[in-house]
Amino acid sequence: MPSSKVRVREAVAAPVPARGGRPTKKAAEELGHRILATAARLFSTQGFAATTMEQVATACGAGKDTIYRRYPSKAALFTALMDQLRASVVAEIDAALEPESAPLDRLKSYARRLLAINLRQDMLALNRVALAEAVPSGGVRAPAGEDDPFMVRFAHLVAAAQAEGELATGDALFIADQLLYATSIKPMIRAMLGDESFAETSAQDRYFEQAWSLVLAGVARS
Template sequence: MGQFILDTSARLFSEQGFAATTMEQVAATCGAGKDTLYRRYPSKAALFTALMEQLRARVVEEIDSAMATEGPPLERLRAYARQLLAINLRPELMALNRVALAEAVPAGGVRAPAMADDPLMIRFADLVRAAQREGHLADGDALFLADQLLYATSIKPMIRSMLGDAQFSDPAEQERYFAQAWDLALSGMAASASTAGRRSR
């Protein structure tokens, strides 16, 4: 029943938004009593938070599986960023992110995880550190660099798509954008030749 409640609420939130979806409607659509729903999730904010946490856990599991093979640090960092772009552009994820950003978070009671606690960003920062150790990226706060790289490669196309731009529904356009954004971001984050030389000694 717990998974069915989350799946049903995901559909209702995506279709109707946060404000228009009520706990009573979720319970009725699930065929569950309101008491059952409230015992699991004491508020609509708690239900939405549980839904987003489960979604994040699924994304982490998917990315961990995709990144299971070894390779050079910079290639792994690029693959991770590219995977995040593909995931962030999925219609079901964009729909829930739109609801979160436009309604759920501003309404209060629903909070996005702090960057330092977000398992996706922790993994991203670890890959940045590995690339830094190899001399590919400049020294600096790895979490901050990961955040900037995420914005460069994923967030802009996700926001444009959430606003109705269909450009990135084309896989070839996703790849073209990503390649340009990656090259531009790396040119700003790359270690200088002198720094890379010192690390290789």
């Protein structure tokens, strides 16, 4: 029979079981990514109205209660998905910009890459759902310019070009908004409607260069 001293040592050395099956931080992050990836696929293929929280839970292998703890409504889930998408796009473009290039060149590169990304099939599908269903339903709110990572970064690059005297002074966010509409919105809307005129990179380049030159030069005679 072991002595009391041995029993104490054994008790101290015994492993402490994990509490209540709480997921690790890594597991929780992976689940979050899986939920949003599943939601993106279902919203893109089925639309906003036809997609349910129960479908998302089943498709990603999570409990319905787990989904609702993170996102109290379908609108909240869709908003989180679009927020993540915007943040990832900004990070992707920033990683591709040349940090040593002139501010106006960085601004132009940002705008051109944003056009290409806006014409991707996954972006077109989700923007189509947002504009046709999610926002009109009243449950999803389109972010204001100052809250939109796309536009905040765009405005920052405009301001940097202004500081170097490469652009006229003025509200940087307003100028960024006009640049976005001139260089991206028309091709994106046409593509969302099924027009394939901008499917080729060469067509995108032609349109972008014309729009960019027009905005920077203006249309009035001096």
